[in-house]
Amino acid sequence: MENSIYKSMIAANQLLEKQSIISNNLANISTTGFKEKFIFAIQNHNVKNLYNSDKKITKEYYNLSPGILRYTGRNLDLFIKDDGWLTVKDTNGQEAYTKNGHLKINSKRKLTIQDNEVIGNNCNIIIPKNIILKILSNGVITSVKNKHKHIVETKIGSLKLVQLPSQDLIQNENGLFYLKKK
Known part of the structure; x- marks a missing residue:
């Protein structure tokens, strides 16, 4: 029984x-x-x-399929292809990964995804005020200014993009992915 x-x-x-x-x-x-x-x-x-x-x-x-892509018209919306991942800091300061490319600038002028700070590639990314941002496909972030009829691009930083196979990742309850402990 x-x-x-x-x-x-x-x-x-x-x-x-x-x-x-x-x-x-x-x-x-x-x-x-x-x-x-x-x-x-x-x-x-x-x-x-x-x-x-x-x-x-x-x-x-x-x-992990990309799903439906929607054109938003925002220069802070990204699409991460294939095994590529954006790197963020979770609320505990731990490195985590996401495919969510909906970036925002917080009050401290840092890039965030769902209130998680985006990690730069060997740099801290601080976004100056009153600029037009451009994010290239390799993760480089530039400011675009029109000075005397000339377009001037200045590098601000670079996103930490990583290539990780899905079998090495596990999703946490916060929606972010982490490397499996071996």
């Missing part, structure tokens, strides 16, 4: 976890940069009971 109750509780917990993931995916479907999560249970073929947790491996997968 206790064994069947135990198995029923395991099945109920697995169902609740799946429902939680599905509801989170649906709630964030229109969030910029959101990556859908899946959980798969892989069973050892020699074991007949799927709910025997000793013989089952649970794996998390993420849908």
Whole structure:
């Protein structure tokens, strides 16, 4: 009797976890940069009971496809291709990664993504006031000014862009990705 109750509780917990993931995916479907999560249970073929947790491996997968691209007209909106990731500092100061390219400038004149500071490539990025920004495909940030009928571009900094295979990453509850601990 206790064994069947135990198995029923395991099945109920697995169902609740799946429902939680599905509801989170649906709630964030229109969030910029959101990556859908899946959980798969892989069973050892020699074991007949799927709910025997000793013989089952649970794996998390993420849908890292780029999704629909929308032209926003903002010069602070980026698209990160393939295995490329933007590097940010999370609220604990830890390095994290995101595909969300909706950049904003905070009150301290720093670039942020969802209130997480964007990390520069060997530099601190401070955006001066009253300039037009241009972000190149290699992550270089320049200011564009028109001086005496000449366009002058000045380098401000560079975004820290990294190439990371998806199997090396795990998503945290804050929506950011981190390197798996080995």
